[in-house]
Amino acid sequence: MGSDLLFTLPLVIWVVIAIAAGIGMVRVLTSWLHVDEHGFRLRSLARRTVEAQWGEVGRVIAVRDIQRGSAAAEMLDAPDTAYDGVYVLSREDQRLIAVSSRFFGQRAQETVLRRARECGVQVDHIEAISTQDLLTRAPGVLTFADRHPNLILVIPACLYIAHNVLTFAVWGL
Numbered sequence: 122m123g124s125d126l127l128f129t130l131p132l133v134i135w136v137v138i139a140i141a142a143g144i145g146m147v148r149v150l151t152s153w154l155h156v157d158e159h160g161f162r163l164r165s166l167a168r169r170t171v172e173a174q175w176g177e178v179g180r181v182i183a184v185r186d187i188q189r190g191s192a193a194a195e196m197l198d199a200p201d202t203a204y205d206g207v208y209v210l211s212r213e214d215q216r217l218i219a220v221s222s223r224f225f226g227q228r229a230q231e232t233v234l235r236r237a238r239e240c241g242v243q244v245d246h247i248e249a250i251s252t253q254d255l256l257t258r259a260p261g262v263l264t265f266a267d268r269h270p271n272l273i274l275v276i277p278a279c280l281y282i283a284h285n286v287l288t289f290a291v292w293g294l
Contacts, residue, residue: 131288156232163218171218175240179212186249203227208262216261
């Protein structure tokens with residue numbers, strides 16, 4: 122180990138994947154959203170703080186059901202009373218934050234919508250929409266992972282298989 126790069130490569134790849142997964146988990150698990158009458162602040166470890174006043178917000182889009190056309194993504198559906206996503210957009214229609222019921226809960230979504238209405242921010246409610254139609258209405262609202270949930274599920278499986286093949290080829294186990 123260490124003296125032969127090819128022999129050490131499977132271990133290095135495993136460590137890099139473990140660190141990336143750890144950072145991803147810490148980022149999600151430590152997310153903290155504070156919403157008040159002045160604005161909002163989203164903090165987390167391994168993430169830059171997103172902070173804005175309600176005067177800087179252009180509009181809020183609350184989508185009850187995003188039809189992704191993917192069975193895997195639909196299995197993660199939120200409760201019927203929650204929104205798939207509440208997206209807070211700047212005046213330039215850039216996404217500031219996305220308040221998902223899966224990460225923050227229904228109460229956080231309701232608080233964002235209530236505070237936005239109180240501060241005179243335009244709130245658009247959409248019952249059901251496809252990802253393409255949502256991207257047409259607000260181009261920057263969905264991330265790559267939001268647009269391609271099946272691909273996000275396939276990538277870790279492919280990485281796992283490729284790493285095992287490399288490990289068995291190099292170490293001969």
